[in-house]
Amino acid sequence: MSTNVHAVYFSPTGSSRAMAQEAASVLAQELGLTHAEDWDWTFPGGRAAAYSPNAGDVLVFAFPVYAGRVPQLLLEPLGRLAGQGVYVVPLAVYGNRHYDDALLEAVELLYVQQFSVLAAGAFVAEHSYTRKVGAGRPDAQDMAALAAFARKAARRIAQGPGERVHVPGNRPYKTLPPAVDIRPRTFDTCTGCGLCASVCPVGVISDAAPHLTAQGCIRCCACVKICPEEARVFDDPLVTRIVGMLETNCLTRRKPETFVVGQEQ
Ligand SMILES: Cc1cc2nc3c(=O)[nH]c(=O)nc-3n(C[C@H](O)[C@H](O)[C@H](O)COP(=O)(O)O)c2cc1C
Missing domain, CATH: 3.30.70.20 (Alpha-Beta Plaits)
Incomplete structure:
Protein backbone atom coordinates (compact mmCIF):
# COMPACT_ATOMS: atom_id res chain seq x y z
CA MET A 1 0.00 0.00 0.00
CA SER A 2 1.46 3.40 -0.94
CA THR A 3 1.70 6.04 1.71
CA ASN A 4 0.50 9.51 0.94
CA VAL A 5 0.40 13.05 2.17
CA HIS A 6 -3.03 14.67 1.83
CA ALA A 7 -3.92 18.32 2.25
CA VAL A 8 -7.23 18.41 4.13
CA TYR A 9 -8.93 21.79 4.36
CA PHE A 10 -12.01 23.93 4.62
CA SER A 11 -11.20 27.15 2.81
CA PRO A 12 -13.96 29.47 1.54
CA THR A 13 -11.55 32.27 0.52
CA GLY A 14 -8.57 30.09 -0.40
CA SER A 15 -5.84 30.90 2.12
CA SER A 16 -6.15 27.72 4.19
CA ARG A 17 -6.10 25.71 0.96
CA ALA A 18 -2.89 27.43 -0.25
CA MET A 19 -1.18 26.80 3.08
CA ALA A 20 -2.34 23.18 3.34
CA GLN A 21 -1.10 22.43 -0.17
CA GLU A 22 2.30 24.03 0.37
CA ALA A 23 2.85 22.24 3.70
CA ALA A 24 1.71 18.92 2.17
CA SER A 25 4.10 19.37 -0.74
CA VAL A 26 7.09 20.02 1.54
CA LEU A 27 6.18 17.14 3.89
CA ALA A 28 5.85 14.74 0.95
CA GLN A 29 9.22 15.77 -0.43
CA GLU A 30 11.00 15.57 2.92
CA LEU A 31 9.46 12.22 3.88
CA GLY A 32 9.70 10.62 0.42
CA LEU A 33 5.92 10.14 0.25
CA THR A 34 3.45 10.84 -2.55
CA HIS A 35 1.68 14.19 -2.45
CA ALA A 36 -1.73 12.69 -3.22
CA GLU A 37 -5.15 14.24 -3.81
CA ASP A 38 -6.60 16.89 -1.54
CA TRP A 39 -9.46 16.19 0.80
CA ASP A 40 -11.40 19.38 0.20
CA TRP A 41 -14.00 19.96 2.87
CA THR A 42 -15.02 23.39 1.60
CA PHE A 43 -18.28 22.24 0.01
CA PRO A 44 -21.04 20.02 1.42
CA GLY A 45 -20.16 17.10 -0.91
CA GLY A 46 -16.55 17.05 0.31
CA ARG A 47 -17.59 17.24 3.95
CA ALA A 48 -20.00 14.32 3.46
CA ALA A 49 -17.48 12.12 1.59
CA ALA A 50 -16.00 9.11 3.36
CA TYR A 51 -12.25 9.58 3.73
CA SER A 52 -10.01 7.22 5.58
CA PRO A 53 -6.29 7.56 6.00
CA ASN A 54 -4.03 4.53 5.59
CA ALA A 55 -1.37 3.64 8.14
CA GLY A 56 1.76 5.61 7.23
CA ASP A 57 -0.15 8.51 5.63
CA VAL A 58 0.47 12.06 6.80
CA LEU A 59 -2.28 14.69 6.75
CA VAL A 60 -2.10 18.47 6.87
CA PHE A 61 -5.37 19.85 8.26
CA ALA A 62 -5.80 23.58 7.60
CA PHE A 63 -8.83 25.64 8.56
CA PRO A 64 -9.77 29.30 9.04
CA VAL A 65 -10.17 30.43 12.63
CA TYR A 66 -13.76 31.55 13.17
CA ALA A 67 -14.46 33.46 16.42
CA GLY A 68 -11.31 32.02 17.97
CA ARG A 69 -12.45 28.46 17.32
CA VAL A 70 -12.44 25.67 14.74
CA PRO A 71 -15.38 26.26 12.32
CA GLN A 72 -18.15 24.21 13.87
CA LEU A 73 -19.24 22.67 10.58
CA LEU A 74 -15.96 20.72 10.61
CA LEU A 75 -16.76 18.81 13.79
CA GLU A 76 -18.93 16.30 11.96
CA PRO A 77 -16.46 15.29 9.20
CA LEU A 78 -13.61 15.29 11.74
CA GLY A 79 -15.62 13.04 14.03
CA ARG A 80 -15.93 10.46 11.26
CA LEU A 81 -12.16 10.12 10.69
CA ALA A 82 -10.41 7.14 12.26
CA GLY A 83 -6.88 8.30 13.04
CA GLN A 84 -5.23 4.98 14.00
CA GLY A 85 -2.05 6.82 14.92
CA VAL A 86 -1.70 8.59 11.53
CA TYR A 87 0.27 11.85 11.76
CA VAL A 88 -1.65 15.10 11.25
CA VAL A 89 -0.22 18.59 11.18
CA PRO A 90 -2.98 21.13 12.01
CA LEU A 91 -2.67 24.68 10.69
CA ALA A 92 -4.92 27.37 12.16
CA VAL A 93 -5.15 30.15 9.57
CA TYR A 94 -6.40 33.44 10.99
CA GLY A 95 -6.98 37.03 9.99
CA ASN A 96 -4.31 38.80 12.09
CA ARG A 97 -6.57 39.32 15.13
CA HIS A 98 -5.83 36.12 17.09
CA TYR A 99 -6.35 32.38 16.91
CA ASP A 100 -7.40 32.20 20.57
CA ASP A 101 -8.34 28.56 21.36
CA ALA A 102 -8.67 27.29 17.78
CA LEU A 103 -5.32 25.54 17.54
CA LEU A 104 -5.76 23.86 20.93
CA GLU A 105 -9.27 22.80 19.93
CA ALA A 106 -7.96 21.31 16.66
CA VAL A 107 -5.15 19.41 18.39
CA GLU A 108 -7.59 18.03 20.95
CA LEU A 109 -10.23 17.07 18.35
CA LEU A 110 -7.58 15.21 16.33
CA TYR A 111 -6.24 13.51 19.44
CA VAL A 112 -9.73 12.25 20.32
CA GLN A 113 -9.89 10.72 16.82
CA GLN A 114 -6.61 8.92 17.64
CA PHE A 115 -4.37 10.89 15.33
CA SER A 116 -0.80 11.62 16.31
CA VAL A 117 -0.16 15.36 16.49
CA LEU A 118 3.54 16.17 16.82
CA ALA A 119 3.57 19.58 15.16
CA ALA A 120 1.06 22.41 14.72
CA GLY A 121 1.09 26.00 13.53
CA ALA A 122 -0.88 29.24 13.45
CA PHE A 123 -0.45 31.33 10.31
CA VAL A 124 -1.85 34.67 9.20
CA ALA A 125 -3.94 35.41 6.09
CA GLU A 126 -6.03 38.32 4.92
CA HIS A 127 -9.11 38.70 7.09
CA SER A 128 -12.30 37.49 5.42
CA TYR A 129 -14.19 40.62 6.53
CA THR A 130 -11.76 43.29 5.33
CA ARG A 131 -8.86 43.43 2.89
CA LYS A 132 -7.13 45.98 5.17
CA VAL A 133 -6.39 43.47 7.94
CA GLY A 134 -3.76 40.88 7.16
CA ALA A 135 -3.47 42.62 3.77
CA GLY A 136 -1.43 40.61 1.29
CA ARG A 137 -0.99 37.67 3.67
CA PRO A 138 0.14 35.00 3.39
CA ASP A 139 3.10 36.67 1.70
CA ALA A 140 6.52 35.33 0.69
CA GLN A 141 7.76 35.59 4.29
CA ASP A 142 4.78 33.57 5.55
CA MET A 143 5.23 30.91 2.90
CA ALA A 144 8.95 30.63 3.71
CA ALA A 145 8.06 30.23 7.41
CA LEU A 146 5.49 27.60 6.48
CA ALA A 147 8.01 25.62 4.42
CA ALA A 148 10.59 25.81 7.23
CA PHE A 149 7.96 24.61 9.70
CA ALA A 150 6.92 21.74 7.41
CA ARG A 151 10.58 20.64 7.16
CA LYS A 152 10.86 20.66 10.96
CA ALA A 153 7.58 18.75 11.27
CA ALA A 154 8.85 16.17 8.76
CA ARG A 155 12.07 15.67 10.75
CA ARG A 156 10.05 15.12 13.92
CA ILE A 157 7.62 12.73 12.21
CA ALA A 158 10.54 10.73 10.79
CA GLN A 159 11.70 10.10 14.39
CA GLY A 160 8.46 8.23 15.17
CA PRO A 161 5.61 8.51 17.71
CA GLY A 162 5.75 10.82 20.69
CA GLU A 163 3.73 12.94 23.08
CA ARG A 164 1.02 15.27 21.79
CA VAL A 165 2.33 18.76 20.93
CA HIS A 166 1.60 21.56 23.41
CA VAL A 167 -0.03 24.65 21.90
CA PRO A 168 -1.47 27.82 23.46
CA GLY A 169 -5.16 28.11 24.26
CA ASN A 170 -7.62 27.90 27.13
CA ARG A 171 -10.19 25.42 28.33
CA PRO A 172 -13.13 25.85 28.27
CA TYR A 173 -12.68 27.17 24.76
CA LYS A 174 -13.84 30.67 23.89
CA THR A 175 -17.65 30.87 23.97
CA LEU A 176 -19.14 31.01 20.50
CA PRO A 177 -21.24 34.07 19.73
CA PRO A 178 -25.00 33.42 19.49
CA ALA A 179 -26.19 32.38 16.02
CA VAL A 180 -27.64 35.35 14.16
CA ASP A 181 -29.28 35.43 10.74
CA ILE A 182 -27.06 37.86 8.85
CA ARG A 183 -26.88 37.59 5.07
CA PRO A 184 -25.04 39.73 2.53
CA ASP A 236 -25.35 44.68 8.91
CA PRO A 237 -24.46 46.84 11.98
CA LEU A 238 -22.87 43.86 13.78
CA VAL A 239 -20.47 43.15 10.90
CA THR A 240 -19.77 46.87 10.44
CA ARG A 241 -18.84 47.08 14.14
CA ILE A 242 -16.52 44.06 13.88
CA VAL A 243 -14.83 45.49 10.78
CA GLY A 244 -14.31 48.81 12.60
CA MET A 245 -12.72 46.98 15.56
CA LEU A 246 -10.47 44.95 13.25
CA GLU A 247 -9.33 47.96 11.22
CA THR A 248 -8.59 49.90 14.42
CA ASN A 249 -6.93 47.24 16.56
CA CYS A 250 -5.56 44.51 14.32
CA LEU A 251 -3.22 46.20 11.84
CA THR A 252 0.08 45.32 13.55
CA ARG A 253 1.70 42.44 11.73
CA ARG A 254 1.44 39.17 13.65
CA LYS A 255 4.01 36.46 13.01
CA PRO A 256 3.47 32.78 12.33
CA GLU A 257 3.71 30.63 15.47
CA THR A 258 4.84 27.04 15.22
CA PHE A 259 5.02 24.22 17.72
CA VAL A 260 6.89 20.94 17.39
CA VAL A 261 7.08 18.29 20.13
CA GLY A 262 10.18 18.79 22.20
CA GLN A 263 10.76 22.25 20.74
CA GLU A 264 7.75 24.23 22.11
CA GLN A 265 8.62 27.76 23.22
C1 LIG B 1 -17.05 34.20 10.68
C2 LIG B 1 -15.58 34.52 10.73
C3 LIG B 1 -14.91 34.60 11.94
C4 LIG B 1 -13.55 34.90 12.00
N1 LIG B 1 -12.92 34.94 13.20
C5 LIG B 1 -11.61 35.25 13.25
C6 LIG B 1 -10.92 35.30 14.50
O1 LIG B 1 -11.46 34.99 15.57
N2 LIG B 1 -9.62 35.71 14.51
C7 LIG B 1 -8.97 36.06 13.36
O2 LIG B 1 -7.83 36.51 13.44
N3 LIG B 1 -9.57 35.95 12.15
C8 LIG B 1 -10.86 35.54 12.07
N4 LIG B 1 -11.48 35.42 10.85
C9 LIG B 1 -10.68 35.57 9.62
C10 LIG B 1 -10.30 34.23 9.00
O3 LIG B 1 -9.80 33.33 9.97
C11 LIG B 1 -9.20 34.41 7.93
O4 LIG B 1 -9.57 35.43 7.04
C12 LIG B 1 -8.89 33.14 7.18
O5 LIG B 1 -7.71 33.35 6.50
C13 LIG B 1 -9.89 32.74 6.13
O6 LIG B 1 -9.47 31.48 5.61
P1 LIG B 1 -9.82 30.99 4.14
O7 LIG B 1 -9.13 31.97 3.19
O8 LIG B 1 -9.20 29.64 4.05
O9 LIG B 1 -11.29 31.01 3.98
C14 LIG B 1 -12.83 35.12 10.79
C15 LIG B 1 -13.51 35.05 9.55
C16 LIG B 1 -14.86 34.74 9.53
C17 LIG B 1 -15.54 34.64 8.19
Whole structure:
Protein backbone atom coordinates (compact mmCIF):
# COMPACT_ATOMS: atom_id res chain seq x y z
CA MET A 1 0.00 0.00 0.00
CA SER A 2 1.46 3.40 -0.94
CA THR A 3 1.70 6.04 1.71
CA ASN A 4 0.50 9.51 0.94
CA VAL A 5 0.40 13.05 2.17
CA HIS A 6 -3.03 14.67 1.83
CA ALA A 7 -3.92 18.32 2.25
CA VAL A 8 -7.23 18.41 4.13
CA TYR A 9 -8.93 21.79 4.36
CA PHE A 10 -12.01 23.93 4.62
CA SER A 11 -11.20 27.15 2.81
CA PRO A 12 -13.96 29.47 1.54
CA THR A 13 -11.55 32.27 0.52
CA GLY A 14 -8.57 30.09 -0.40
CA SER A 15 -5.84 30.90 2.12
CA SER A 16 -6.15 27.72 4.19
CA ARG A 17 -6.10 25.71 0.96
CA ALA A 18 -2.89 27.43 -0.25
CA MET A 19 -1.18 26.80 3.08
CA ALA A 20 -2.34 23.18 3.34
CA GLN A 21 -1.10 22.43 -0.17
CA GLU A 22 2.30 24.03 0.37
CA ALA A 23 2.85 22.24 3.70
CA ALA A 24 1.71 18.92 2.17
CA SER A 25 4.10 19.37 -0.74
CA VAL A 26 7.09 20.02 1.54
CA LEU A 27 6.18 17.14 3.89
CA ALA A 28 5.85 14.74 0.95
CA GLN A 29 9.22 15.77 -0.43
CA GLU A 30 11.00 15.57 2.92
CA LEU A 31 9.46 12.22 3.88
CA GLY A 32 9.70 10.62 0.42
CA LEU A 33 5.92 10.14 0.25
CA THR A 34 3.45 10.84 -2.55
CA HIS A 35 1.68 14.19 -2.45
CA ALA A 36 -1.73 12.69 -3.22
CA GLU A 37 -5.15 14.24 -3.81
CA ASP A 38 -6.60 16.89 -1.54
CA TRP A 39 -9.46 16.19 0.80
CA ASP A 40 -11.40 19.38 0.20
CA TRP A 41 -14.00 19.96 2.87
CA THR A 42 -15.02 23.39 1.60
CA PHE A 43 -18.28 22.24 0.01
CA PRO A 44 -21.04 20.02 1.42
CA GLY A 45 -20.16 17.10 -0.91
CA GLY A 46 -16.55 17.05 0.31
CA ARG A 47 -17.59 17.24 3.95
CA ALA A 48 -20.00 14.32 3.46
CA ALA A 49 -17.48 12.12 1.59
CA ALA A 50 -16.00 9.11 3.36
CA TYR A 51 -12.25 9.58 3.73
CA SER A 52 -10.01 7.22 5.58
CA PRO A 53 -6.29 7.56 6.00
CA ASN A 54 -4.03 4.53 5.59
CA ALA A 55 -1.37 3.64 8.14
CA GLY A 56 1.76 5.61 7.23
CA ASP A 57 -0.15 8.51 5.63
CA VAL A 58 0.47 12.06 6.80
CA LEU A 59 -2.28 14.69 6.75
CA VAL A 60 -2.10 18.47 6.87
CA PHE A 61 -5.37 19.85 8.26
CA ALA A 62 -5.80 23.58 7.60
CA PHE A 63 -8.83 25.64 8.56
CA PRO A 64 -9.77 29.30 9.04
CA VAL A 65 -10.17 30.43 12.63
CA TYR A 66 -13.76 31.55 13.17
CA ALA A 67 -14.46 33.46 16.42
CA GLY A 68 -11.31 32.02 17.97
CA ARG A 69 -12.45 28.46 17.32
CA VAL A 70 -12.44 25.67 14.74
CA PRO A 71 -15.38 26.26 12.32
CA GLN A 72 -18.15 24.21 13.87
CA LEU A 73 -19.24 22.67 10.58
CA LEU A 74 -15.96 20.72 10.61
CA LEU A 75 -16.76 18.81 13.79
CA GLU A 76 -18.93 16.30 11.96
CA PRO A 77 -16.46 15.29 9.20
CA LEU A 78 -13.61 15.29 11.74
CA GLY A 79 -15.62 13.04 14.03
CA ARG A 80 -15.93 10.46 11.26
CA LEU A 81 -12.16 10.12 10.69
CA ALA A 82 -10.41 7.14 12.26
CA GLY A 83 -6.88 8.30 13.04
CA GLN A 84 -5.23 4.98 14.00
CA GLY A 85 -2.05 6.82 14.92
CA VAL A 86 -1.70 8.59 11.53
CA TYR A 87 0.27 11.85 11.76
CA VAL A 88 -1.65 15.10 11.25
CA VAL A 89 -0.22 18.59 11.18
CA PRO A 90 -2.98 21.13 12.01
CA LEU A 91 -2.67 24.68 10.69
CA ALA A 92 -4.92 27.37 12.16
CA VAL A 93 -5.15 30.15 9.57
CA TYR A 94 -6.40 33.44 10.99
CA GLY A 95 -6.98 37.03 9.99
CA ASN A 96 -4.31 38.80 12.09
CA ARG A 97 -6.57 39.32 15.13
CA HIS A 98 -5.83 36.12 17.09
CA TYR A 99 -6.35 32.38 16.91
CA ASP A 100 -7.40 32.20 20.57
CA ASP A 101 -8.34 28.56 21.36
CA ALA A 102 -8.67 27.29 17.78
CA LEU A 103 -5.32 25.54 17.54
CA LEU A 104 -5.76 23.86 20.93
CA GLU A 105 -9.27 22.80 19.93
CA ALA A 106 -7.96 21.31 16.66
CA VAL A 107 -5.15 19.41 18.39
CA GLU A 108 -7.59 18.03 20.95
CA LEU A 109 -10.23 17.07 18.35
CA LEU A 110 -7.58 15.21 16.33
CA TYR A 111 -6.24 13.51 19.44
CA VAL A 112 -9.73 12.25 20.32
CA GLN A 113 -9.89 10.72 16.82
CA GLN A 114 -6.61 8.92 17.64
CA PHE A 115 -4.37 10.89 15.33
CA SER A 116 -0.80 11.62 16.31
CA VAL A 117 -0.16 15.36 16.49
CA LEU A 118 3.54 16.17 16.82
CA ALA A 119 3.57 19.58 15.16
CA ALA A 120 1.06 22.41 14.72
CA GLY A 121 1.09 26.00 13.53
CA ALA A 122 -0.88 29.24 13.45
CA PHE A 123 -0.45 31.33 10.31
CA VAL A 124 -1.85 34.67 9.20
CA ALA A 125 -3.94 35.41 6.09
CA GLU A 126 -6.03 38.32 4.92
CA HIS A 127 -9.11 38.70 7.09
CA SER A 128 -12.30 37.49 5.42
CA TYR A 129 -14.19 40.62 6.53
CA THR A 130 -11.76 43.29 5.33
CA ARG A 131 -8.86 43.43 2.89
CA LYS A 132 -7.13 45.98 5.17
CA VAL A 133 -6.39 43.47 7.94
CA GLY A 134 -3.76 40.88 7.16
CA ALA A 135 -3.47 42.62 3.77
CA GLY A 136 -1.43 40.61 1.29
CA ARG A 137 -0.99 37.67 3.67
CA PRO A 138 0.14 35.00 3.39
CA ASP A 139 3.10 36.67 1.70
CA ALA A 140 6.52 35.33 0.69
CA GLN A 141 7.76 35.59 4.29
CA ASP A 142 4.78 33.57 5.55
CA MET A 143 5.23 30.91 2.90
CA ALA A 144 8.95 30.63 3.71
CA ALA A 145 8.06 30.23 7.41
CA LEU A 146 5.49 27.60 6.48
CA ALA A 147 8.01 25.62 4.42
CA ALA A 148 10.59 25.81 7.23
CA PHE A 149 7.96 24.61 9.70
CA ALA A 150 6.92 21.74 7.41
CA ARG A 151 10.58 20.64 7.16
CA LYS A 152 10.86 20.66 10.96
CA ALA A 153 7.58 18.75 11.27
CA ALA A 154 8.85 16.17 8.76
CA ARG A 155 12.07 15.67 10.75
CA ARG A 156 10.05 15.12 13.92
CA ILE A 157 7.62 12.73 12.21
CA ALA A 158 10.54 10.73 10.79
CA GLN A 159 11.70 10.10 14.39
CA GLY A 160 8.46 8.23 15.17
CA PRO A 161 5.61 8.51 17.71
CA GLY A 162 5.75 10.82 20.69
CA GLU A 163 3.73 12.94 23.08
CA ARG A 164 1.02 15.27 21.79
CA VAL A 165 2.33 18.76 20.93
CA HIS A 166 1.60 21.56 23.41
CA VAL A 167 -0.03 24.65 21.90
CA PRO A 168 -1.47 27.82 23.46
CA GLY A 169 -5.16 28.11 24.26
CA ASN A 170 -7.62 27.90 27.13
CA ARG A 171 -10.19 25.42 28.33
CA PRO A 172 -13.13 25.85 28.27
CA TYR A 173 -12.68 27.17 24.76
CA LYS A 174 -13.84 30.67 23.89
CA THR A 175 -17.65 30.87 23.97
CA LEU A 176 -19.14 31.01 20.50
CA PRO A 177 -21.24 34.07 19.73
CA PRO A 178 -25.00 33.42 19.49
CA ALA A 179 -26.19 32.38 16.02
CA VAL A 180 -27.64 35.35 14.16
CA ASP A 181 -29.28 35.43 10.74
CA ILE A 182 -27.06 37.86 8.85
CA ARG A 183 -26.88 37.59 5.07
CA PRO A 184 -25.04 39.73 2.53
CA ARG A 185 -26.96 42.43 0.70
CA THR A 186 -26.86 42.29 -3.10
CA PHE A 187 -26.86 45.55 -5.06
CA ASP A 188 -28.62 45.86 -8.39
CA THR A 189 -25.24 45.89 -10.16
CA CYS A 190 -25.46 42.07 -9.78
CA THR A 191 -25.40 40.57 -13.28
CA GLY A 192 -26.64 37.16 -12.10
CA CYS A 193 -23.39 35.45 -13.23
CA GLY A 194 -23.67 32.95 -10.37
CA LEU A 195 -19.98 32.98 -9.34
CA CYS A 196 -21.09 33.70 -5.78
CA ALA A 197 -23.33 30.62 -5.72
CA SER A 198 -20.46 28.48 -7.00
CA VAL A 199 -18.19 29.40 -4.07
CA CYS A 200 -20.73 29.30 -1.24
CA PRO A 201 -19.60 26.53 1.15
CA VAL A 202 -23.05 26.06 2.63
CA GLY A 203 -25.10 26.23 -0.58
CA VAL A 204 -27.42 29.04 0.52
CA ILE A 205 -27.09 31.20 -2.63
CA SER A 206 -29.56 30.38 -5.38
CA ASP A 207 -27.91 29.42 -8.71
CA ALA A 208 -30.90 30.66 -10.64
CA ALA A 209 -31.33 33.90 -8.70
CA PRO A 210 -27.98 34.68 -7.03
CA HIS A 211 -29.29 37.86 -5.40
CA LEU A 212 -31.26 35.55 -3.08
CA THR A 213 -29.44 34.13 -0.06
CA ALA A 214 -31.31 31.65 2.10
CA GLN A 215 -30.94 31.27 5.87
CA GLY A 216 -27.76 29.50 7.03
CA CYS A 217 -25.08 31.93 5.78
CA ILE A 218 -21.88 31.50 7.85
CA ARG A 219 -20.48 34.92 6.75
CA CYS A 220 -17.32 33.38 5.27
CA CYS A 221 -17.27 36.24 2.71
CA ALA A 222 -16.35 33.99 -0.23
CA CYS A 223 -19.23 35.46 -2.27
CA VAL A 224 -18.27 39.03 -1.36
CA LYS A 225 -14.65 38.51 -2.36
CA ILE A 226 -15.34 36.73 -5.64
CA CYS A 227 -18.00 39.07 -7.03
CA PRO A 228 -16.52 40.81 -10.10
CA GLU A 229 -19.06 43.64 -9.75
CA GLU A 230 -18.50 44.12 -5.98
CA ALA A 231 -22.25 43.76 -5.78
CA ARG A 232 -22.35 41.84 -2.49
CA VAL A 233 -21.66 43.37 0.89
CA PHE A 234 -22.25 42.68 4.56
CA ASP A 235 -23.63 45.98 5.80
CA ASP A 236 -25.35 44.68 8.91
CA PRO A 237 -24.46 46.84 11.98
CA LEU A 238 -22.87 43.86 13.78
CA VAL A 239 -20.47 43.15 10.90
CA THR A 240 -19.77 46.87 10.44
CA ARG A 241 -18.84 47.08 14.14
CA ILE A 242 -16.52 44.06 13.88
CA VAL A 243 -14.83 45.49 10.78
CA GLY A 244 -14.31 48.81 12.60
CA MET A 245 -12.72 46.98 15.56
CA LEU A 246 -10.47 44.95 13.25
CA GLU A 247 -9.33 47.96 11.22
CA THR A 248 -8.59 49.90 14.42
CA ASN A 249 -6.93 47.24 16.56
CA CYS A 250 -5.56 44.51 14.32
CA LEU A 251 -3.22 46.20 11.84
CA THR A 252 0.08 45.32 13.55
CA ARG A 253 1.70 42.44 11.73
CA ARG A 254 1.44 39.17 13.65
CA LYS A 255 4.01 36.46 13.01
CA PRO A 256 3.47 32.78 12.33
CA GLU A 257 3.71 30.63 15.47
CA THR A 258 4.84 27.04 15.22
CA PHE A 259 5.02 24.22 17.72
CA VAL A 260 6.89 20.94 17.39
CA VAL A 261 7.08 18.29 20.13
CA GLY A 262 10.18 18.79 22.20
CA GLN A 263 10.76 22.25 20.74
CA GLU A 264 7.75 24.23 22.11
CA GLN A 265 8.62 27.76 23.22
C1 LIG B 1 -17.05 34.20 10.68
C2 LIG B 1 -15.58 34.52 10.73
C3 LIG B 1 -14.91 34.60 11.94
C4 LIG B 1 -13.55 34.90 12.00
N1 LIG B 1 -12.92 34.94 13.20
C5 LIG B 1 -11.61 35.25 13.25
C6 LIG B 1 -10.92 35.30 14.50
O1 LIG B 1 -11.46 34.99 15.57
N2 LIG B 1 -9.62 35.71 14.51
C7 LIG B 1 -8.97 36.06 13.36
O2 LIG B 1 -7.83 36.51 13.44
N3 LIG B 1 -9.57 35.95 12.15
C8 LIG B 1 -10.86 35.54 12.07
N4 LIG B 1 -11.48 35.42 10.85
C9 LIG B 1 -10.68 35.57 9.62
C10 LIG B 1 -10.30 34.23 9.00
O3 LIG B 1 -9.80 33.33 9.97
C11 LIG B 1 -9.20 34.41 7.93
O4 LIG B 1 -9.57 35.43 7.04
C12 LIG B 1 -8.89 33.14 7.18
O5 LIG B 1 -7.71 33.35 6.50
C13 LIG B 1 -9.89 32.74 6.13
O6 LIG B 1 -9.47 31.48 5.61
P1 LIG B 1 -9.82 30.99 4.14
O7 LIG B 1 -9.13 31.97 3.19
O8 LIG B 1 -9.20 29.64 4.05
O9 LIG B 1 -11.29 31.01 3.98
C14 LIG B 1 -12.83 35.12 10.79
C15 LIG B 1 -13.51 35.05 9.55
C16 LIG B 1 -14.86 34.74 9.53
C17 LIG B 1 -15.54 34.64 8.19
